[in-house]
Amino acid sequence: MHGDMSDSNAAIDTSTPSIARVYDYLLGGKHYYDVDRVASEAMIDAVPETTLLAAANRSFIRRATRFLVGEARIEQILDVGSGLPSAGNVHEVAQEINPNIRVVYVDKDPIVLANGRALLTANDNTIVIEGDLRDPNAILDHPEVKQLLDFSKPIGVILGGILMHIEDEEDPNAIVTTIRDRIVSGSYIVHSGCANPGEQRAAELNEVFFQFGMGSKCFRPYEEQAAYLDQLEVIEPGLVPANQWRPSYDFPDPTNTAHGMVIGGIGRKP
């Protein structure tokens, strides 16, 4: 282990790469094992801008959070596939704008729970629970989720870099539809993740994800991902490369052409 984490959690599998730990490595974090470093370096060998793509996704999530809490006045957030604590966590970005914001983090990786719980001990309005997006009703019906979030009021649902890890046969569109149907009018869905803008290197990077057991359909074409925001009012500027979504001061290397491989967008339930 390369960090100073206290996760002597037996559930943590250190023999195969974990998406959460690989993402943390790419973001310059310390919560990774050797298997994660090897997978990450294979990704960087395929596409040297891989670290930039991870940073671009993270930057988009920060901007999306500011939009939800600041402009859209959302008071509660459900962040599914939240990942390991990293600079500018959703609850921290959100609390800067609304100190009373309620945030539920959900992830299926036990390492996220171990670290999230440690981070959130002193925070009554933010919790982390174990959950799998492939069973969205189990997340929405989770007792701790229902205790903190009021589903009769608008909710901001963040699906950052997660639908890319759901296989076709697991039906990502049906998962999003289930969530969309259970949130009230005025709620938002945030989507981001890798995409194939029609470039060979996106297919090559997708192949590395697949080889390391992190998903075979990570880089879906733009049109397929637009379906995730179906029946929602898509917020300007739409589902676009993350560097084009309301760019801000903290965006890394904004003119790099690799940015077409990470997209983000937000939809509002009418």
Ligand SMILES: C[S@@+](CC[C@H](N)C(=O)[O-])C[C@H]1O[C@@H](n2cnc3c(N)ncnc32)[C@H](O)[C@@H]1O
């Ligand atoms: C690439 S990270 C994205 C982290 C963060 N949302 C962001 O965009 O910066 C993807 C996260 O989704 C989690 N994940 C993948 N599949 C999942 C599933 N079926 N249910 C819940 N979490 C999942 C992984 O464990 C990982 O933490």
